[in-house]
Amino acid sequence: xxLLDKVTKTYIMGEIELTVLKGISIDVREGDFFSIIGPxxxxxxxxxxILGCLxxxxxxxxxxxxxxxxxxxxxxLAKIRNEKIGFIFQKFNLLPKLDAFExxxxxxxYRGIKSKRRKEETEIALDSVGLYDRMHHKPNELSGGQQQRxxxxxxxxxxxxxxxxxxxxxxxDTKSGNEVLDILESLNRKxxxxxxxxxxxxxxxxxxxxxxxxxxxxxxxxxx
Amino acid sequence: MNMSxxxxxxxxxxxxxxxxxxxxxxxxxxxxxxFSVIVMVSMGQGATASVTQxxxxxxxxxxxxxxxxxxxxxxxxxxxxxxxxxxxxxxSPNINWVAPVKYGLNNEAGTSVVGVNENYMVINGYTxxxxxxxxxxDIENRNKVVLLGSEVSESLFGQFNPIGESISLSGIKYTVVxxxxxxxxxxxxxxxxxxxxxxxxGMRQFRTNSIASxxxxxxxxxxxxxxxxxxxxxxxxxYGTDTYRIFNQEQLLSTLNEITGVxxxxxxxxxxxxxxxxxxxxxxxxxxxxxERTREIGxxxxxxxxxxxxxxxxxxxxSVISGIGGIIGIMLGILVNRIISTAFEIxxxxxxxxxxxxFLFSLFIxxxxxxxxxxxxxxxxxxxALRYE
Ligand SMILES: Nc1ncnc2c1ncn2[C@@H]1O[C@H](COP(=O)(O)OP(=O)(O)O)[C@@H](O)[C@H]1O
Ligand SMILES: [Mg+2]
Numbered sequence: 001x002x003l004l005d006k007v008t009k010t011y012i013m014g015e016i017e018l019t020v021l022k023g024i025s026i027d028v029r030e031g032d033f034f035s036i037i038g039p040x041x042x043x044x045x046x047x048x049x050i051l052g053c054l055x056x057x058x059x060x061x062x063x064x065x066x067x068x069x070x071x072x073x074x075x076x077l078a079k080i081r082n083e084k085i086g087f088i089f090q091k092f093n094l095l096p097k098l099d100a101f102e103x104x105x106x107x108x109x110y111r112g113i114k115s116k117r118r119k120e121e122t123e124i125a126l127d128s129v130g131l132y133d134r135m136h137h138k139p140n141e142l143s144g145g146q147q148q149r150x151x152x153x154x155x156x157x158x159x160x161x162x163x164x165x166x167x168x169x170x171x172x173d174t175k176s177g178n179e180v181l182d183i184l185e186s187l188n189r190k191x192x193x194x195x196x197x198x199x200x201x202x203x204x205x206x207x208x209x210x211x212x213x214x215x216x217x218x219x220x221x222x223x224x
Numbered sequence: 225m226n227m228s229x230x231x232x233x234x235x236x237x238x239x240x241x242x243x244x245x246x247x248x249x250x251x252x253x254x255x256x257x258x259f260s261v262i263v264m265v266s267m268g269q270g271a272t273a274s275v276t277q278x279x280x281x282x283x284x285x286x287x288x289x290x291x292x293x294x295x296x297x298x299x300x301x302x303x304x305x306x307x308x309x310x311x312x313x314x315x316s317p318n319i320n321w322v323a324p325v326k327y328g329l330n331n332e333a334g335t336s337v338v339g340v341n342e343n344y345m346v347i348n349g350y351t352x353x354x355x356x357x358x359x360x361x362d363i364e365n366r367n368k369v370v371l372l373g374s375e376v377s378e379s380l381f382g383q384f385n386p387i388g389e390s391i392s393l394s395g396i397k398y399t400v401v402x403x404x405x406x407x408x409x410x411x412x413x414x415x416x417x418x419x420x421x422x423x424x425x426g427m428r429q430f431r432t433n434s435i436a437s438x439x440x441x442x443x444x445x446x447x448x449x450x451x452x453x454x455x456x457x458x459x460x461x462x463y464g465t466d467t468y469r470i471f472n473q474e475q476l477l478s479t480l481n482e483i484t485g486v487x488x489x490x491x492x493x494x495x496x497x498x499x500x501x502x503x504x505x506x507x508x509x510x511x512x513x514x515x516e517r518t519r520e521i522g523x524x525x526x527x528x529x530x531x532x533x534x535x536x537x538x539x540x541x542x543s544v545i546s547g548i549g550g551i552i553g554i555m556l557g558i559l560v561n562r563i564i565s566t567a568f569e570i571x572x573x574x575x576x577x578x579x580x581x582x583f584l585f586s587l588f589i590x591x592x593x594x595x596x597x598x599x600x601x602x603x604x605x606x607x608x609a610l611r612y613e
Contacts, residue, residue, distance in 0.1 A: 054526055054606040075530050081606075082528020093523045093610070097242045109231050110528040154527065 086155025145176025253502025258553025268488025355402025522609025542594025
């Protein structure tokens with residue numbers, strides 16, 4: 001479902017050009033639990049942003065469900081981010097003034113879903129991460145682990161084909177980190193495709209496919 | 225299908241309410257702007273209306289002729305010839321003096337004394353409260369009779385009936401034969417604080433030997449311009465140009481309306497500038513808001529917001545601020561109009577038109593000054609916005 005062919009990414013900062021991805025080719029199949037590991041600065045987030053259609057490659061091709069991404073307009077990409085992709089960030093990125101319910105509901109608002117159905121689906125998503133009773137708490141009234149679970153609910157609510165998680169446990173203690181991983185794992189067991197970036201080898205061990213990135217190059221691939 | 229206006233509006237209101245003090249201060253610029261536009265324009269229009277009303281109150285078929293050349297004066301022949309001209313209905317001399325008026329111990333210094341004939345009351349549309357008019361016999365015999373304006377009567381006699389009483393004008397005794405009804409004041413003075421005497425009597429007493437000013441009533445308002453040119457021809461052949469001045473109320477009205485119209489525009493314009501300054505305040509705050517919320521914009525885009533969603537979110541925020549500011553400004557303006565109206569007894573009120581224009585303008589300001597920040601927000605790339613700290 002996801003195919004990258006010799007993708008590069010070069011940042012241009014004034015005079016300096018910095019090539020962060022140097023020809024990445026990967027193939028993520030439906031139902032995969034795909035992990036990306038590698039040292040800090042190796043280009044993992046850059047890769048993830050491209051996968052999540054938050055950014056575009058400098059060269060190379062990205063096929064999502066058979067369609068090359070550069071053929072899409074800005075609005076098409078917004079639609080893809082809204083419908084096909086669920087993004088989970090290291091820093092949660094919840095909107096601080098909205099409560100858990102409103103944060104989770106947001107993708108459905110942008111999709112133009114009527115409020116009655118929005119309410120149902122939001123409640124289901126919150127329930128699936130075990131936060132049904134915290135629905136009307138603001139992010140700052142929730143623990144880090146709970147906030148990340150709200151973020152997972154937000155990524156899930158639109159029923160996307162793939163969940164992207166950029167170091168989802170990076171800001172969490174071990175216990176809540178494990179809770180988050182358990183959720184991701186159980187989602188994968190139910191058939192959801194998941195791509196996760198991690199520093200944690202234990203996490204990587206739980207995945208089905210594993211790649212290691214170093215200086216923008218894939219130095220190791222493991223399919224278990 | 226993309227998100228609805230209702231949800232965008234809800235979102236905007238939520239974020240506006242999340243920073244109440246800032247929103248209020250931003251709104252204040254618009255409130256003050258709209259408020260001053262409303263009050264200024266209302267005052268301008270009020271002034272126009274009251275000027276128009278007071279001039280129209282004098283009758284629009286009146287002409288006032290004043291000789292400006294001091295060497296020539298109207299003779300009695302002139303008067304009768306003028307009154308024979310086509311379009312002239314009637315005329316009256318109109319000679320003004322100022323004199324102390326006394327009754328017993330009551331004293332009104334500096335009262336306006338007007339020398340008139342029997343037509344004057346009719347020409348000006350004055351009515352009697354009690355007593356009789358000045359009649360041709362009074363003129364012919366130079367009778368020492370006087371009609372009192374309502375204020376003079378009030379201050380000299382209070383509640384007593386002045387008819388038949390004798391008052392002194394500059395030391396000469398006159399018999400009060402009538403009292404005028406209270407009149408609307410006009411542009412030309414206080415019509416209630418004056419007394420009328422037969423012009424012949426006045427001329428003798430005040431040693432005025434000629435008539436320099438008369439008031440003419442035309443047969444109707446429509447032909448007043450034609451009548452005026454007849455009179456001009458008559459005066460010109462007799463005395464030459466530049467010896468008289470004819471005062472036509474229609475002309476005066478349009479001139480004054482022009483002046484007050486320009487004044488209204490000017491006042492409204494100055495107030496409009498403050499509205500503009502309010503708009504710049506909105507732009508300033510919206511720019512701050514956008515940069516504060518860069519990360520939020522990134523998150524929204526990451527979960528599927530389109531450029532237009534972000535654009536409208538911020539545009540609606542600025543328009544809601546300016547729109548609500550506009551409504552508050554309008555209500556304040558209407559309130560202050562009421563206060564001014566009652567306190568100064570001048571009828572000023574904002575017309576529906578002005579209110580609508582002020583409201584639309586304030587909305588426009590919100591959209592206009594919100595456009596740049598909103599556009600800036602909507603153009604942010606999701607990655608860049610998410611990296612922003
Ligand atoms: N927008 C950007 N502009 C310039 N350089 C960037 C940008 N984003 C990332 N980088 C650089 O690219 C390199 C890889 O970054 P990143 O993908 O975030 O690495 P990782 O997530 O593996 O730690 C880093 O050196 C980082 O400084
Ligand atoms: Mg990273």
